Amino acid sequence: MTCYIYNKFVRERRGVADVLAVAIMFLLVVLIGVLLHTFMLTPLRSAADRQLQLKSEYIYETLATAWVEPYSKSYLKAAADNLVLSNPTVPDEYLRSAMENTLDYILPQGYAAEVTLRLCENMTWELIYPEVGQPTSTDKQFIHSGSISIIRAENRQPILVQATLTLFWVG
């Protein structure tokens, strides 16, 4: 009788342990599956970010090399002229309109660009297209910057203007 009770007790304990082991294994499988599903898009997102960084560089270089027609001057050079010179070649209003048209054509869909030229703290030239306001610190931004050289007619001294292009998502 004692032997029977002991065997039954052991069998029941083993049964509970088996069920627990199977349940834990099942939970582990579900957890691994969920984790794989969660992180599987990470390489693709990183590749998309790398592509957007490249696009911001190309947009900057396009503005630095393409001309504002009918003037034989690049967009960034014309903007730097407007910042530094008292009588720039391309009127500011015309330049802004032409740059907006060009950005409208070359920007990736759903993205906005902020073009900033800075000579010093108080001397900046800025354009955001489309007009959605400045990007917030939480927005993912793709930034490319460089410098534009301008020569003043009066003293023939080159002046370096810092130019920055920021590409950000607007939806």
Added chain:
Amino acid sequence: MLIVSAYQQYRSSSEMALLSDSASSIATHLALDELVYIDVSGTPHPYVIDAAKPQSLGNFRRTVGGDNFEFQVSVLYMHENECVLGPYGPTLPEEEMNCTLIFAATLFDNNRYLPAKIKVMAWHA
């Protein structure tokens, strides 16, 4: 089943990421080297595409990171309406995974520097 499906999807997203990076590499090589406008003094102008060069591009197969890729290239630009040069290169095989990358560039055409877009479609050869 869950793990196998998740792993397969992970593999396919990694392959797409590789294809995207390879397309970027091909596009960069085109914009900075093969299609670049070279002026009369022999100075190359990076990021400026010579309008005559895409059609004379002979080889549309590249090796990136040990993998072979084929690509098709088109140049789009605004001249009153949108104009397209191309597409140049082989046609995309049916049901082949591909990556299409469109990026900005400057097109040198008839002594004008026009804002343009380069479209590169790449796939595994």
